[in-house]
Amino acid sequence: MIEMKNVYKKYPNGIVAANGIDIEIKQGEFVYVVGPSGAGKSTFIKMMYREERPTSGDIFINGTNLSSLKNNKVPYLRRQIGVVFQDFKLLPRLNVYENVAFALEVIEETPTVIRKKVMEVLELVGLKHKARMFPTELSGGEQQRVSIARSIVNTPKLVIADEPTGNLDPDTSWEIMNIFEEINARGTTIIMATHNREIVNTIRHRVIAVEGGLITRDEDKGEYGYEN
Amino acid sequence: MKTRTAGRHFRDSLKSISRNGWMTFASVSAVTVTLLLVGVFVMIMMNLNKVADDLEKDVEIKVIVELTADEAAITALQDEIKNTSGVAEVQYSPKEDELNKLVLDFGEDLRLFEQQNPLHNVFYAKAANPQDTEKVAKRLDRLDNTFEVKYGEGKIEKLFSFLNTSRNVGLVLILALLFTAMFLISNTIRITIVARRRDIEIMKLVGATNWFIRIPFILEGMWLGILGAIIPITLVTTLYYNIHKVLAPKLAQGNLFELLDFSPFIYQVNALILLMGVLIGVWGSFMSVRKFLRV
Ligand SMILES: Nc1ncnc2c1ncn2[C@@H]1O[C@H](COP(=O)(O)OP(=O)(O)O)[C@@H](O)[C@H]1O
Ligand SMILES: [Mg+2]
Numbered sequence: 001m002i003e004m005k006n007v008y009k010k011y012p013n014g015i016v017a018a019n020g021i022d023i024e025i026k027q028g029e030f031v032y033v034v035g036p037s038g039a040g041k042s043t044f045i046k047m048m049y050r051e052e053r054p055t056s057g058d059i060f061i062n063g064t065n066l067s068s069l070k071n072n073k074v075p076y077l078r079r080q081i082g083v084v085f086q087d088f089k090l091l092p093r094l095n096v097y098e099n100v101a102f103a104l105e106v107i108e109e110t111p112t113v114i115r116k117k118v119m120e121v122l123e124l125v126g127l128k129h130k131a132r133m134f135p136t137e138l139s140g141g142e143q144q145r146v147s148i149a150r151s152i153v154n155t156p157k158l159v160i161a162d163e164p165t166g167n168l169d170p171d172t173s174w175e176i177m178n179i180f181e182e183i184n185a186r187g188t189t190i191i192m193a194t195h196n197r198e199i200v201n202t203i204r205h206r207v208i209a210v211e212g213g214l215i216t217r218d219e220d221k222g223e224y225g226y227e228n
Numbered sequence: 229m230k231t232r233t234a235g236r237h238f239r240d241s242l243k244s245i246s247r248n249g250w251m252t253f254a255s256v257s258a259v260t261v262t263l264l265l266v267g268v269f270v271m272i273m274m275n276l277n278k279v280a281d282d283l284e285k286d287v288e289i290k291v292i293v294e295l296t297a298d299e300a301a302i303t304a305l306q307d308e309i310k311n312t313s314g315v316a317e318v319q320y321s322p323k324e325d326e327l328n329k330l331v332l333d334f335g336e337d338l339r340l341f342e343q344q345n346p347l348h349n350v351f352y353a354k355a356a357n358p359q360d361t362e363k364v365a366k367r368l369d370r371l372d373n374t375f376e377v378k379y380g381e382g383k384i385e386k387l388f389s390f391l392n393t394s395r396n397v398g399l400v401l402i403l404a405l406l407f408t409a410m411f412l413i414s415n416t417i418r419i420t421i422v423a424r425r426r427d428i429e430i431m432k433l434v435g436a437t438n439w440f441i442r443i444p445f446i447l448e449g450m451w452l453g454i455l456g457a458i459i460p461i462t463l464v465t466t467l468y469y470n471i472h473k474v475l476a477p478k479l480a481q482g483n484l485f486e487l488l489d490f491s492p493f494i495y496q497v498n499a500l501i502l503l504m505g506v507l508i509g510v511w512g513s514f515m516s517v518r519k520f521l522r523v
Contacts (some may be wrong), residue, residue, distance in 0.1 A: 049433075072438065079435035089430055103434035108230050150434070 001027040001158065001189055002048060007057035009043055009213070017043035018054065019213035025191065027157065030184045032200050033193040034224055035210040041193040044210055045160050048191070049081045050074050062157065079107055082151030084161035088143045090135040090150075096122070097131040100150045107154065121149040125179055141172030148179055152188070159183060161192040165199070177203060200224040233440070241447035244420045251416040252452065258412040259456025259508060262405040263501045267464035269398045270497055275487055276394070280387055282485035287358055289365045289379040291351040297373040302349060305373050309353055312371070314364040316356040323347040348375055359388070406508060413452050413512030417445050421520045428521070438521065445517045446510055453509025457502045464501065468494050 002025040009018035017040040025031055033041045046052040047059055050066055059066040062080060069077060090099050097118060104114045122128045125145040135143055144164060151159055161180070165173035177199055184190045194200060200207060200223065207222030208215055217225065245252050291309060293302060302320075309318045326347045331338045341347075355364040361379055369377040421428070431441050472490050479486050 075432075075435040075437045077435075078433060083433050089426065089433070091427060091430065102430065105233075105236065106431050106434050106436040106440060108233050108440075111232070154434070 001025060001062055002191075003058075003060040004047075005058045005060075007047065007054045007059060009040075009047065009052065010055045017213050018047070018057075021057070021213070021215055023208065023215060023218070025189065027189055028184070028187050030180075030190045030205040031192070032205055032207045032222075032224075033191065033210060034195070034200060034207055034226065035216075036226065039210045040213040041210050042162055043213075045162055045191065045193055048158075048160060049078055049083060079154060080156050080158065082148075082154070082156040082159040084144070084148055084151045084159065084164045086163040086166040088135075088140075088147040090143055090146055092135055095132050095134050096127060096138070096146050099135070099146055100153050103150045103153050117153050117155075118149075121153045124152075124182065125149045139172070140168050141175055144168060144172075144176055145179065148176070148183075152183055156188070158189045158191070161190070163193055163195065165194065165196055170198070173199060197224040197226070237444045237447055240444040241451060244424075244444070244448050245451050247423075248416060248420055251419050252455075255409070255412040255416040255452050255512075256455045258409040259453055259505055260459045262402070262409040262508070263457055263460040263505055264463060265405060266402055266504055267460045267497055267501050268467070269402060270500060271464060271468055273391075273395060273398065274493065274497075276391055278488050279485045280391055281358075283387065287354070287361050287380050289353040289355065289361060289368060289377060291353060291368050291371075291374055292376040292378070293349040293351065294373045294375045295348060297349070301373050305371060306351065308371050309351055309368060312364065312367050314355050314357070314360050314367065316354045318351055318353040321350045321352060323349050326350055406504075409456070410508050410512040410515070413449055413509055414516035416452065417449055417513040418516040418520065420448060421445060421516065441521065442514075442517050445513045449509035449511075449513025450506050451509070452512075453505035453507070454502065456509075457505035460501050461498045464497060465494055468497075 002023070004021050004023045007018050007021040008016070010016045019040075021044065033044060035041050043052055047054055047066075048061060050069070054067070057067075061077065064077060066077070091102065094102060100118045100121060101114050104117060109117075119128065119131075122131055125148055127142060127145055127149065130138065130142065135146065138146070144167075148159075148161075148164070151161075159180075164180075165176050168176060173196060180190055180192065181203065204221040206220050207217065207224070209217035209225060291305075293305065297305065306318065306320060309315060323345050326349075327338065327341060327345055330347075353364070353368065355361045365377050365379045368374060428441055469490060472487055476487055
């Protein structure tokens with residue numbers, strides 16, 4: 001489902017954030033991306049949904065070659081990928097329901113479908129009863145659950161999360177992890193960059209370690225491997 | 229695009245107009261001033277053109293025949309004039325008629341000259357295209373048996389060059405104003421975009437197409453243009469209505485030239501003003517969206 005071949009990324013300022021990455025990730029996998037700050041984890045992830053383009057090398061997502069993907073086709077690539085961020089990226093003037101519905105309005109879904117799908121995902125993340133509340137009225141964990149709901153409402157095959165628990169306390173982080181586990185159990189591929197040692201070492205999945213733009217380790221049911 | 233999406237864009241753009249009160253006001257004012265000047269300018273230029281057209285139609289080329297030309301030569305010359313390219317019509321006026329005209333203008337005393345008429349026989353020609361009068365006159369001057377060729381006595385050229393100069397000056401002025409208005413609109417839109425940067429970022433992440441993102445801003449620019457067209461349209465219409473009411477009867481007496489009729493002229497000018505408003509608005513916002521989205 002995801003394949004990178006000799007991917008190299010040099011930012012305009014000269015920093016090399018990917019220095020020859022080769023990787024293959026299959027449909028349904030759960031992958032942790034670990035490594036020190038500035039190692040290139042975010043860059044690695046951003047190249048998958050074309051927020052960044054590699055300087056050289058090829059990336060395939062569901063068989064689509066991103067190098068030859070035209071700019072005006074990028075939106076259609078992104079509709080197949082859900083993205084979750086450390087800072088949630090919710091719209092403050094929309095309530096929970098509207099924030100999630102936004103992702104479907106933008107792709108011009110019908111109101112009936114929107115209502116049905118939004119209620120389904122809010123149920124999944126346990127926020128159905130807070131649908132009318134605004135982001136500022138929610139805790140960090142709840143906001144992150146809204147943002148997860150938004151990322152999966154369009155039933156993407158792939159969900160990418162860049163440090164989704166980075167701003168959350170340990171208990172809340174575990175709740176968020178349960179949701180990702182659930183999504184993954186439904187067959188969705190999950191790629192998660194994280195600094196959370198305990199989670200990686202407890203809920204065991206494939207671990208890819210990135211350092212200096214290179215993959216230095218890739219093991220199934222691996223360990224976090226760094227001291228916090 | 230689907231209807232409900234169109235409705236959504238429509239609402240978004242109107243909301244943004246009212247949210248950015250001051251910037252909206254500034255750019256609408258700029259558009260208003262620009263379009264007002266465009267309207268007045270077009271009104272004046274079109275009418276001056278009309279006047280020029282009316283006057284042009286009366287421009288005759290006077291071909292004065294050589295005194296030595298005999299009857300046969302005169303007939304031959306008439307044919308030659310008729311066959312000269314660019315000539316629409318030609319009329320012969322023998323020296324007796326010319327004298328009668330002078331008598332009409334200057335009095336019976338001139339009848340004195342009837343015995344020994346010192347005047348020349350004359351042809352009056354008209355150019356098919358009044359703008360070509362000068363060229364046609366030069367051609368006629370080259371024919372045999374012409375003593376002198378006269379036309380318009382420089383008035384026409386002066387009118388044309390005046391029209392051209394004022395047209396150019398007006399165009400430069402208007403272009404500068406259009407630029408200013410467009411610049412202000414793009415700035416207004418840019419502020420809207422900055423305010424909605426997060427929306428845009430999220431829209432892009434969840435797979436909105438560039439057009440989906442762009443359209444509300446372009447609509448917003450269009451509203452600014454349309455709002456800016458309201459005052460100019462009202463003023464120009466009122467202005468022309470009154471000018472026409474006062475001047476048209478007087479000019480009709482003069483019988484030399486007329487103003488353009490109120491309808492359909494004023495509707496054409498208004499349509500032009502509105503169209504310009506919409507174009508400045510759409511173009512201004514398109515520029516800032518493009519720069520901003522780098523799409
Ligand atoms: N947009 C950018 N422009 C220039 N340099 C960048 C940009 N994004 C990241 N970098 C640099 O690339 C390297 C990798 O960054 P990143 O992928 O964000 O690492 P991580 O997510 O592992 O902390 C860092 O040195 C960072 O400073
Ligand atoms: Mg990062």
